[in-house]
Amino acid sequence: MDSKVLKRLPLERLMDLKVDYAFKQLFGSEKNKEITVVFLNAILQKTGREPIKDILFTNTEAGGEYDGDKQSRLDLLVVTNANEWINVEIQFTNPYEMINRSIYYWAGIYRSPMKPAMGYKELNPVIAINILNFGLFKKTDRFHTIFHLYEDEEKFKLTDIMEFHFIEMTKLISEWKKEKLNPWDDVLARWLLLLGIVDHRKGKIYDDIFKELEEIALKDETLRTAFQSWEELSGTQEEILAYQARLKKVLDEEAAIREAELREQEAQERGWKKGLEKGRKERSEEIARRLLANKTDVKTVAEITDLPKERVLEIQKEVRE
Incomplete structure (x- = not known):
């Protein structure tokens, strides 16, 4: 097996996968469905949900926030084989009230299938995953935080229909620099570090992350496919x-x-x-x-x-x- 996963493009020419366009082209493509399933399972593994076996890419329109607005474009919206809706939003910069924005989008997706004569129990769980290229929560150093609705005193969960994930890439990179991440054993760290290799906002390339993941990709076929698709995408003039x-x-x-x-x-x-x-x-x-x-x-x-x-x-x- 060739020791090099990427053969043609220098790292600085690869797209920054934290830019919504690049992220969607890689993870929102039918031909890359297997990559997307593995990536989503890596994120959702901590919540106790059954692993996703298959996904259906669906309409990424959400209702406008003002009357007469054009529809808002969601970055990635899929339906799993368990009829769970997953919306992935990736934010390169922070011009919005991110928490309120995520809740607003969650509500639009949750109610969108509702038709006359349908019962509320027929609505499906919606999972919101927010990947942020900036810090959000000052109360924690953890890069991946998960939120549900709980009873205030006894802390039992109200429902499984609502779940929010916030992934802060700045904290992830900080953990990497402190040598607190092991992408060989931690699949989530592996895939998130892939997003962190190229940082076009700061003009940085993390060669050390690339070399580590390239070695892992020799044994991880899905990660290897992601590398190859990323390079192909970054080498297409139209893209x-x-x-x-x-x-x-x-x-x-x-x-x-x-x-x-x-x-x-x-x-x-x-x-x-x-x-x-x-x-x-x-x-x-x-x-x-x-x-x-x-x-x-x-x-x-x-x-x-x-x-x-x-x-x-x-x-x-x-x-x-």
Whole structure:
């Protein structure tokens, strides 16, 4: 067997799998179904659920958050052989209220199959998996946290229909650097470290992770297939262009948020209390214009700028004129 899993592309040319487009192209493909099943089982192994044997990729539309909105696109939505719905969201940056966003999406997926004359017991469990390229919970150093509904005092579980997973990649990489992870024995660490090899947000490549996983892939056929599919995806010109466009848009949105924060901080530090609210609105509207010119959708612009949807629509009309 060849000792090299990747043969053609240097690591820096591989897509960052934490960018939603790249993640979905690898894990949301019918031809890679086996990869996705193994990856999801690695995440869900701690919850005591039966292992997934098969999945069906389903419609990734969710109801818009405002009347008249276009549908929101979910990153990955599958139905398992046990009729459990699993939504995987991967966030490269942190422009949202992530916890509220996850609950909102969970609710939309849970109620979406409901039809007239159906009973509530016919609705299926929904599992939300959130993979975050940033820190979220300051109360714990664990990179994988799991949430259910429990009774406050006796701590018994209310229901199995609701389950939330939050995976913080920054904490995972920190654990790796402290040599606290063993991907040879920990399948979840193995697959999450795969996502962490390339970090295009920080301009970093973790060669040590790659070398470790490449050696493991010589014995792990599914991981080897994932490596090969990742390289193929990263070497296809059409896919590269789509990925680069998505990465640019995500980073532009993050930069716009950061610029707004810095300007507001500067205004506060100089004591510009009078007119601060007016200035904040003007800055938000300017940011909205830039995002709309970059073809960011109305819902996202409203979330980022905290402007009313109606005002964003007015600005969108001005930009188009």
